[in-house]
Amino acid sequence: MKRDAPLKNYAQKLGLLVLLLGLWEGLSRLGIWSPYLFPGPVTVSKSLWSMAADGRLLDATLRSLGRLGRAYLVSVAIGVPLGLLMARLAFFRNAVKPVVMGLQALPSICWLPLALLWFGLTDTSILFVVVMGSVLGIAIATEDSVQGVDPQLLRVASTLGVRGLRFQFGVLLPAALPGIVTGLKLGWSFAWRALLAGELLFVSGGLGQLLTVGRELMDVPQVMAVMVAIILIGITVDRVFFQTVEGRLRRRWGLEGAM
């Protein structure tokens, strides 16, 4: 990717954004649809601002992210070792991997009814859904990247006499790390989706509930404002955290230049 003229790049992005916002505002002002059902960006941003000002947005965001963080940690703690086992042990590869692949085909929200029956209307239910939504993807990506380690490195480790834990943590894990981080990023976006789907369905105090409340009050600006907030949070985590980590890793590993 060329890195020249970043200014021009940003100008193009900004231009398109302004154009889309203008189009949206224009459409809403034409009055084809009721302004209650199709508010313009100005109304939406006012609603966003008011939610931010009285702390509702921050409260809901913190609650959602807290939940996500806990569930995600559990997913990583289970998913990465599970992936490593699937890549390294014949039993896990032959017996466990097909099960993981099969369960991965199930959309995560389908776990919710089961979770509600098992855990009731609690946080645990949502955590369960989020974990089920992301742990399998992380495990599969980890397994994939360990399998894809350059065989040359394995041979050189063998001839250098690198064995045991030094091999597992000194060669195999770092060699697979760029792939694992890509898997973690994917897992995070799965978890984010599963979380909001779960939060929509019952009183949870998170961003999902804020959406539901907006719908119940027929407050379309609030619904749209929360949607915008969700998009912004998603982009921020992806850009600020994962892109940085992934980019640094790939540069250090010499896989490519700038991302």
Next chain:
Amino acid sequence: MLRALLGRWRSSLRLLRPAHVEADHAKISVTQLGHRYGNKVVALQDVDLNVRSGELVCLLGPSGCGKSTLLYALAGHVQPTGGTVSIDGQRISGPGPDRLLMFQEAALFPWLTVRGNITFALAARGVPRSERKERADQYIRRVQLQGFEETLPHQLSGGMKMRASLARALAVDPTVLLMDEPFGSLDAQTRIHMQELLQSIWMRTHKTIVFVTHDVHEALMLGTRVVLMAPRPGRIVRDLEVHLPMPRHPEDAALTEMVRHVQGLLREVERNTLPEVMPPRAAAPAASSPPLPASGLPRPAR
């Protein structure tokens, strides 16, 4: 004119003398080695080879002659289907810390710096932490990479990567160094540099090296001994000592003459017209040896 040519021919013959090494004087002793891949392809048949300590032996031959298979058998990465390989009288059964294999690719760990690659290898060999850095830097100097200790492999050129890989191999200090066409992927200029570097390192350390190549010039430039191999089935057809003093110069006239001579031999190998002059083993029981199932690593993909 003709006489002059004949004279040179004779001189190259004088510089290339058949090698006879007794098994009991050998560092590496290969007897009756045979290997089949998937029980079909005969990669090696009845290979006998004795290597003295401190020799730099080049295995030379066209592709498919089993030179890499022989090297991997020495490394213990291939379990031969027949015969034995011994080092210092000990029969080998797998990879060991006394031998180190170097590949055509530098195969550095990309997340470690040049120094990190060496200290990691030293750590795996149980070198105490306090000595690792100093020893790493010593070998980095020896391959003339000083100033690049903290550089990551992907920031190095192909030749520099190979030098780092060589430094890593030497730092580990194996008794036998096995090299599988290590300079095969370098450009001609870098290749000559690497050959001169390896030559000077060998002159200083007199390490036992077995070096696989298909480049006649490279074999004669580096080897104290050149072992010529032929395909189908993979076997040794000539075992020659190179009596040309080191350091050798790539454009040395005698070297060039020897290259021409060996290239002639190679052409005959490919046409299958070279008479067998290897000391024939008294009625080798090759045909009677049962076809054992092949095992071990397949030949690595290139």
